[in-house]
Amino acid sequence: MTHDPRRSGHAVVVGGGLAGITSALELADAGMRVTLLEGRPRLGGLVFSFRRGELTVDNGQHVYLRCCTAYRWFLDRVGGAPLAPIQDRLDVPVLDVAHRNGPRLGRLRRAALPVPLHLAASLATYPHLSLAERASVGRAALALKGLDPADPALDGIDFATWLGRHGQSARTVEALWDLVGVATLNATAAHASMGLAAMVFKTGLLSDPGAADIGWSQVPLGELHHTLARKALDSAGVRTELRTRVSAISRTEGGSWHVDVPGERLEADAVVLAVPQQETHGLLPHGALDDPGMLLDIGTAPILNVHVVYDRKVLHRPFFTALGSPVQWVFDRTDASGLTGGGQYLAVSQSAAHDDIDTPVAELRERYLPELERLLPAARRAQVRDFFVTRERTATFAPTPGVGRLRPAARTNAPGLYLAGAWTATGWPATMEGAVRSGITAAGAALSSLGRPHRHPLKEAV
Known part of the structure; x- marks a missing residue:
């Protein structure tokens, strides 16, 4: 790709997952020359597809919610929103095969009513809980609504302990709280930070009637996160190099950055590291974080x-x-x-x-x-x-209690070096939403430090 004289300043983004793609698009849209480096032969990070005979297989099932405003912006930005529609209204079939009278179907559905009445009718008729357990859920939900998920004290306790203090039985945890929490947090209540759990349930179920409506891709994930994302990157003028693993990054005496890849040394005004925490730890220059070992403590x-x-x-x-x-x-x-x-x-x-x-x-x-x-x-x-x-x-x-204090912000101690990834301090658990938010935040921090205007696509995303 030839240099575009209309663009000034060079940013290198290391990592082609959702965080890296987002950062690259935001930096390019702000007028910077951008190079995106990805070690794999594809974009998308851990959200990808592969061929198996006649099938195109997603590596895993990924969904998002209507409250995932940053990921929805991402879908719009790459032209994929029509391919990943959202339910008109939350409707989750829940089948209990261990019911004493045989398999029994229940549903978690919302009505066209304001919070918290939007779920009241569904909860009142939810067959997998007793009448007393349903009433206890309502009381716990009201207590959750009054919490601040960013309160550091909540990060230090587990969700199960909090639920127990608020009258939730083991059956209630299994049939409701873990039903949602395991899928969104990737942990059971006993192993989940109360702060992250509060964020999930308060945002998804107690913020807006439609917040928890579910969306998922009707096409292979690779079509969204590789094919369409690559097209958007190319259209934005981003130089994208696949199968290109970064071996080292270092700061020059003049304050710019060197990024070393096989056969080439790139010079950049800003670098965004959008790779997993262990890989980030291996690439960080000395002094970039006060305690880089904390990255290795993030399970x-x-x-x-x-x-x-x-x-x-x-x-x-x-x-x-x-x-x-x-x-x-x-x-x-x-x-x-x-x-x-x-x-x-x-x-x-x-x-x-x-x-x-x-x-x-x-x-x-x-x-x-x-x-x-x-x-x-x-x-x-x-x-x-x-x-x-x-x-x-x-x-x-791993969203374990105490993980919040380990997650770093986008800015590092090294001017011009920024971090992105769902594992950084987004306030969200490890979701596609968190990854995109981190990419927006890292790009915004880089542009601000370079004195460039940046119109954030979603104010709430940063």
């Missing part, structure tokens, strides 16, 4: 995805979640994958999968196929065409 949490292709349709809704079963959330990915021939492709998303992440495929098959038959009677008559597993051992940072 990781796994997500397992079980993929099953049946010879016929066994699920007649887009998704559901389960109680009384190892199965958590099940999604129909038939159309998005390109499957033809009358079969159906289901993706089983298992968050906080510490116990299963290294289990052999044969054992997972023996465990999950009978569970799917319990949940979906039609599966008992179906043939399994394919069964495979995808594993993300470090899918997210």
Whole structure:
């Protein structure tokens, strides 16, 4: 790519996940010359697709909520919003297969009423909790609404302890709080920071009636986060180099930066490190953070995805979640994958999968196929065409109590060097939303330090 004389100043973004793509687009839109470096042969980070025979497979099922304003901006920016629509209203089928009278279906749905009445009718008729447990949920929700998720004291305790103090039974935690919390936090209540849990439930369920409406991609994730993102980067004038791993970054005597890649040394006025915390730690120059070792103290949490292709349709809704079963959330990915021939492709998303992440495929098959038959009677008559597993051992940072004090801000002690990634101090758990917010924040900090105007796409995102 030739140099565009209309652009001045050079920024290098290291990492082509959602955080890096966002930073690169924001910097380029502000008039900077931008180079994006990604070690993988694709963009998208941990949100990607791959081919398996005739199927296009997502590495995992990813959803977002209407309150994810930064990710929705990202979809608009790359031209992908029509491909990832949102429910008109929150509607989550919840199937309890351990009910004493046999499998029982309940639903978490919202009404067209203001908060908190929008969920009152659904909670009042939720069959998986007793009348007393439903009443206790209302009292706990009111207590949550009065909390400040940014309060450092909340970061130091776990969500389960807080729920216990507010009268939530083990059944209530399983059938409601963990049903939502495990999927959004990638941790059970006992292992989740109260601060992050408060942020999730207060923002998603208690801020706006439509905040928790669910959206998901109707096409392979790679189409959004690689193909369309690459097109947007190219249109913005960003030089994007794949299969290009950074070996070192260093500050010059003149105050600019050197970024070393095989066969080339790039000079930059600003550098955004948008890679995982362990990789960031390895690239940070001395003194960039007061205590860089804290990055290594930010743990990781796994997500397992079980993929099953049946010879016929066994699920007649887009998704559901389960109680009384190892199965958590099940999604129909038939159309998005390109499957033809009358079969159906289901993706089983298992968050906080510490116990299963290294289990052999044969054992997972023996465990999950009978569970799917319990949940979906039609599966008992179906043939399994394919069964495979995808594993993300470090899918997210672990949202454990105390993690908030470990997450760094975008600005470092080294002028011109900035950090981005869902693991940085966004206030959000490890989500696509958090990644995009971090990229906006890092780009804004870089432009501010360079004295350049920056019109943030979402004021609330920074």
